Amino acid sequence: MSYTYDDQNIFAKILRGEIPNTTVLETEHSLAFRDLYPQAPTHVLVIPKGPYVCFDHFAQTASDAEIVDYIRAVGEVCKQEGVAEDGWRLISNAGHDGVQEVPHLHVHILAGRVLGRMLAKG
Numbered sequence: 164m165s166y167t168y169d170d171q172n173i174f175a176k177i178l179r180g181e182i183p184n185t186t187v188l189e190t191e192h193s194l195a196f197r198d199l200y201p202q203a204p205t206h207v208l209v210i211p212k213g214p215y216v217c218f219d220h221f222a223q224t225a226s227d228a229e230i231v232d233y234i235r236a237v238g239e240v241c242k243q244e245g246v247a248e249d250g251w252r253l254i255s256n257a258g259h260d261g262v263q264e265v266p267h268l269h270v271h272i273l274a275g276r277v278l279g280r281m282l283a284k285g
């Protein structure tokens with residue numbers, strides 16, 4: 164699978180500073196910010212700064228430095244948000260069947276309440 168990155172997506176605009184965000188953490192290669200429509204008391208999105216469509220694209224083509232930075236950024240957000248004790252969920256939607264709305268890799272960090280089973284039926 165080859166991926167084409169659309170640089171007009173919302174997260175690309177956030178990275179260029181064209182629209183605002185509530186930043187939680189910024190590192191050399193990654194940015195974490197609060198989801199505009201939170202689905203849990205803690206709902207943070209973590210994105211790489213590079214032009215990657217989804218996790219698969221990132222894993223195949225990002226540099227080791229970007230990948231390490233990104234994974235560590237997820238861990239650092241969890242630490243900052245204090246979610247480790249009660250638990251949390253990491254989700255990354257990809258493509259049509261994954262119902263990915265924004266075509267720039269992001270993981271959702273969700274926490275702050277019991278989140279229920281992972282998937283609703285249907």
Ligand code: AMP
Nearest residue numbers: 173184197198199200256262263264265
């Ligand atoms: P996904 O369905 O995994 O692509 O999720 C995209 C997420 O981006 C949704 O949870 C939206 O609420 C969130 N979102 C959309 N626009 C913004 C924005 N400008 N700032 C922060 N989060 C956003």
